[in-house]
Amino acid sequence: MFNESKKAMTAISQYCGNRVDYVQGGGGNTSYKFNDKLMAIKASGYTLADVQPEQGYVTVDYSKISRKYDEISKKMDIDVEAETLLINLDCVELLHGMKDLRPSVEVGFHSYLQKAVIHTHSVYSNLLCCSDEGRDNAKSIFENSKYGYIYIPFISPGYTLSIRVKDEVIAYKAENGKMPDLIFMESHGMIASNDDYETAIEIHETANQMMIDYFNSVEFPKAIIKKTSKGFSSKTEMINKFIVDFSADENYFDTVNIYPDQIVYLQNNLGKTILIDKDNASIEYIMSEKQAQTLEEVLLGVVYIITEIKRNELSLKLLCKEGEDFIRNWESEKYRASLVND
Ligand SMILES: [Zn+2]
Known part of the structure; x- marks a missing residue:
């Protein structure tokens, strides 16, 4: 079951998994929504290069994740991060034959985005996200391009970042009548998303090339x-x-x-x-x-x-x-x- 979706999940993960300039160590993650309930997300502790049709990811009920995250904001005196972790584990809906793994800690924001989500710690995006001039340079590069984007200040990862992404996306959609193609997260990295997985790859690739051109970036060397x-x-x-x-x-x-x-x-x-x-x-x-x-x-x-x-x-x-x-x-x-x- 879900063979086409598994193929899409593998494709977006393999696309960036072996690119050290996009993901270093176990950083970065991808997700793909199979239907209005199930979402495959890279498993914690696995690299994107590990993702294959039957391994390296877990499936979660993402509608439940967004519902439970919304409930957290109404609760008082709780350890938010501990609660978030419990929710992430509780929402795992294992497909037959798949290993019981822990979803990426960034599973929250994936739940609020389009069908195919590619999140990387691309070094080119971090020339924006790790400099004081990042927001201005993002404007120079993308304002008149075909891509809509959001630029988010640094927010601690996990629950808080997920809710901020959700709020920013809702605000962007209300203003522009469509979802953003790109999200830049200060001191962190970038996200490209689209309902079509091949388009998501194209957005990520083109956006990176635009940043490489803008900064006249030197070639990323091989780590030896x-x-x-x-x-x-x-x-x-x-x-x-x-x-x-x-x-x-x-x-x-x-x-x-x-x-x-x-x-x-x-x-x-x-x-x-x-x-x-x-x-x-x-x-x-x-x-x-x-x-x-x-x-x-x-x-x-x-x-x-x-x-x-x-x-x-x-x-x-x-x-x-x-x-x-x-x-x-x-x-x-x-x-x-x-x-x-x-
Ligand atoms: Zn990240």
């Missing part, structure tokens, strides 16, 4: 690691150069935080299993090859964005203090970070 006696070392020239140019040590990457994934992936590793020697421009990863490759990609995303923002003479927008504290203490993210170690 090499085996050493202790683990693996970074061989990506852009990262090695960055460490020297920005005098970037462990403390730098722990304090210059541009978005949640940087904290999620790096916070428990810096100075312990990620050792940076800025004088010799080297990074050593004391971990498995898979983990080292993941962290090299996460680091490359951060390094690319900061380098390109400086080169374009924009000002880097750091994650706000409240956002940083929220992420450092967020249970769902701890779960996701623990799955990196699989």
Whole structure:
């Protein structure tokens, strides 16, 4: 059953799953609505490249999610994030033969959007979303294009972000008579959505090309690691150069935080299993090859964005203090970070 829908879910996930410039580590997620009740969403702890017709995602009752999220706002004195997590798990409606996995923590906002939703942490979109000039530049790029868009300030992920996306989409639709094609989320990334999955892919791809052209972006390098006696070392020239140019040590990457994934992936590793020697421009990863490759990609995303923002003479927008504290203490993210170690 649902073979066409499973094919669509696989297509949108595979489209961006192997693009490190679009998704780094387990970041980013996709969803596809099978009907007016069931929605496939990437499973937490899986990468987009893992998604196949029968794996890497879970199906949820998204009508129930939006109904339950609406009820939360009426309740007093509850732990909203704990409640949200319970709802997300409670709304899983497993298809026959599928593994019982946990839906992505971003399942909430997917519920309010079109049939096919592609959410990435595209480094080009983050040249907008991680700079003070982002909103103005988004206007310059997209205002007179065929794509309608929304630009959302930083909101802590999970319940609060879901409700904000819902409210913004309703307001946009009331004003424009249609759903937005694109959503940019400050200190986070972008969303492309459409009822037709191939169109959703086209919107995501074209929008990224428009941003690449606008910022005259340099080519995104390949993340390369090499085996050493202790683990693996970074061989990506852009990262090695960055460490020297920005005098970037462990403390730098722990304090210059541009978005949640940087904290999620790096916070428990810096100075312990990620050792940076800025004088010799080297990074050593004391971990498995898979983990080292993941962290090299996460680091490359951060390094690319900061380098390109400086080169374009924009000002880097750091994650706000409240956002940083929220992420450092967020249970769902701890779960996701623990799955990196699989
Ligand atoms: Zn995200």
